[in-house]
Amino acid sequence: MTLTIAEEVLLLAYREDTGKPVIGSVELDAALAGAVVAELAVSRRVDFDDKKLVVTDDAPLGDEELDQALARISGESRRHKADWWVGRLRMGGLRKRLLTRLAVRGVLSEQTGKILGIFPTTRYPELDPSHERAVRDRVRNVLAGARPDERTAALIAVVHAAKLDREAFPDAPKGRVKEIAQGEWAGEAVQKTIASVHAAVIAATTAATTAATIT
Numbered sequence: 001m002t003l004t005i006a007e008e009v010l011l012l013a014y015r016e017d018t019g020k021p022v023i024g025s026v027e028l029d030a031a032l033a034g035a036v037v038a039e040l041a042v043s044r045r046v047d048f049d050d051k052k053l054v055v056t057d058d059a060p061l062g063d064e065e066l067d068q069a070l071a072r073i074s075g076e077s078r079r080h081k082a083d084w085w086v087g088r089l090r091m092g093g094l095r096k097r098l099l100t101r102l103a104v105r106g107v108l109s110e111q112t113g114k115i116l117g118i119f120p121t122t123r124y125p126e127l128d129p130s131h132e133r134a135v136r137d138r139v140r141n142v143l144a145g146a147r148p149d150e151r152t153a154a155l156i157a158v159v160h161a162a163k164l165d166r167e168a169f170p171d172a173p174k175g176r177v178k179e180i181a182q183g184e185w186a187g188e189a190v191q192k193t194i195a196s197v198h199a200a201v202i203a204a205t206t207a208a209t210t211a212a213t214i215t
Helices: 005-013 027-042 064-075 082-089 094-106 131-141 150-161 172-183 188-214
Strands: 046-049 050-056 111-114 119-123
Touching: 005 027, 005 094, 005 131, 005 150, 027 046, 027 082, 027 094, 027 131, 027 150, 027 188, 046 064, 046 188, 050 064, 050 082, 064 082, 064 094, 082 188, 131 150, 131 172, 150 172, 172 188
Parallel strands: none
Antiparallel strands: 046 050, 111 119
């Protein structure tokens, strides 16, 4: 089973036993949207031009979430910065759809209940831990010094931007995480992609947090 970067973020962001997220909703939703943008970028469907997201190939990837996002970006009459798109894509139930998809595929279990017998709640404990284990092993290998592939670097960039690395990989060397997240290890083209995704998630998270504080 092949997981998208966004699905890998979800597995790292939810506790395998309680099925609850380890970071806040603002950070997690921005991370998932950033992961969608990252997937489109490493799949050579979009590129970054002066921080703006540009479609370079509108051919579908065969994944409903990715193809819908690509169609939205391609159909927009104006170019927008990557963080603008992260802000838009984070809304509209992206997290719920991805969680449900993982539950349907047998990776997670969807458990509904009520808090105090009144407020509905849904938890997503793991059914098959092998997928998260594979993701963690891949990331740990890179953080230990192995040269990352572009996809793993994009995952680390998203995780770092959402501050999820502090929960998912608390013992990881901070300098190494930052080095990967900012693309300092890569050539110019790959560095631009990784650094742009990292910056977009941070900017979108900051904007959403500020908006929530004001309202």
